[in-house]
Amino acid sequence: MWLILAFCSAALLGFYDVFKKKSLSDNAVLPVLGLNTLFSSVIFLPFILISIWRPEALQGSLFFVPAAGWEVHRWIILKAFIVLSSWIFGYFGMKHLPITIVGPINATRPVMTLIGAMLVFGERLNVWQWAGVLTAICSFFLLGRSSKKEGVNFRDNRWIWSLIAAAVLGSVSGLYDKFLMKQFDHMLVQSWFNLYQLVLMGGLLFFLWWPRRKKTTPFRWKCSIPFISLFLCAADFVYYLALSEPDSMISIVSMVRRSSVLVSFLVGAIVFKEKNLRSKAVDLVLVLASMVFLYLGNVL
Numbered sequence: 001m002w003l004i005l006a007f008c009s010a011a012l013l014g015f016y017d018v019f020k021k022k023s024l025s026d027n028a029v030l031p032v033l034g035l036n037t038l039f040s041s042v043i044f045l046p047f048i049l050i051s052i053w054r055p056e057a058l059q060g061s062l063f064f065v066p067a068a069g070w071e072v073h074r075w076i077i078l079k080a081f082i083v084l085s086s087w088i089f090g091y092f093g094m095k096h097l098p099i100t101i102v103g104p105i106n107a108t109r110p111v112m113t114l115i116g117a118m119l120v121f122g123e124r125l126n127v128w129q130w131a132g133v134l135t136a137i138c139s140f141f142l143l144g145r146s147s148k149k150e151g152v153n154f155r156d157n158r159w160i161w162s163l164i165a166a167a168v169l170g171s172v173s174g175l176y177d178k179f180l181m182k183q184f185d186h187m188l189v190q191s192w193f194n195l196y197q198l199v200l201m202g203g204l205l206f207f208l209w210w211p212r213r214k215k216t217t218p219f220r221w222k223c224s225i226p227f228i229s230l231f232l233c234a235a236d237f238v239y240y241l242a243l244s245e246p247d248s249m250i251s252i253v254s255m256v257r258r259s260s261v262l263v264s265f266l267v268g269a270i271v272f273k274e275k276n277l278r279s280k281a282v283d284l285v286l287v288l289a290s291m292v293f294l295y296l297g298n299v300l
Contacts (some may be wrong), residue, residue: 014263
């Protein structure tokens with residue numbers, strides 16, 4: 001069941017990336033990210049309030065938020081710091097790079113999570129799963145070659161390095177999620193970490209963006225912005241459910257979620273009219289092949 005949930009999360013993440021790219025095009029990054037944290041908090045705040053004031057209304061459901069003290073919330077605050085740092089790097093990279101490059105790079109992110117899962121949680125992969133990991137690594141190097149045709153040099157492009165920083169922090173976040181789900185309720189973590197992110201993002205907007213807003217790219221409201229939060233919250237909700245299952249493997253869940261690249265790639269080709277699709281399609285096929293290997297490794 002946890003693997004099916006991971007694939008559902010992947011599909012939702014694909015649309016999240018599409019709306020994120022649409023919102024960031026010719027737009028200020030930090031306000032878009034700030035609105036994302038705001039809308040995400042608005043989605044979960046009613047569940048927190050109902051769980052506090054009328055707990056019997058949600059008790060026993062998937063949406064109940066249990067009470068917790070500082071000894072729990074300090075772990076959630078750390079989660080908010082990690083995720084927000086990853087998002088800041090990732091949003092800037094997404095703004096300045098084609099989505100058909102960003103998607104495959106993000107799809108190789110779980111390789112770092114895999115290494116961490118083996119070192120921290122003692123997870124072990126079978127032959128099929130190793131085949132999936134190695135195929136994903138191969139796709140990363142091929143993507144670097146095809147991207148040069150668009151003038152994007154992996155070694156010298158700072159936005160590529162921004163994406164890599166986001167990937168490293170995202171991998172740390174994935175490992176930390178597994179640690180949190182072993183101890184705490186999924187709704188407790190997801191609802192409160194969104195609120196803590198909103199507080200942190202508010203500070204960044206006030207001290208960093210607002211004083212310099214007239215000297216940087218101006219912010220423009222787009223109807224696609226609320227959909228970033230909607231699809232992200234849905235994707236993360238299903239993701240935390242998957243990790244809550246005792247036999248789930250973070251190395252596999254993290255890898256499967258990157259199959260979201262299929263959605264973002266197709267939309268990048270059809271809607272954003274991006275170039276050099278033939279060579280990138282080879283990278284995409286390798287990424288999807290890695291997903292198939294991982295699935296076979298779990299069911300055989």
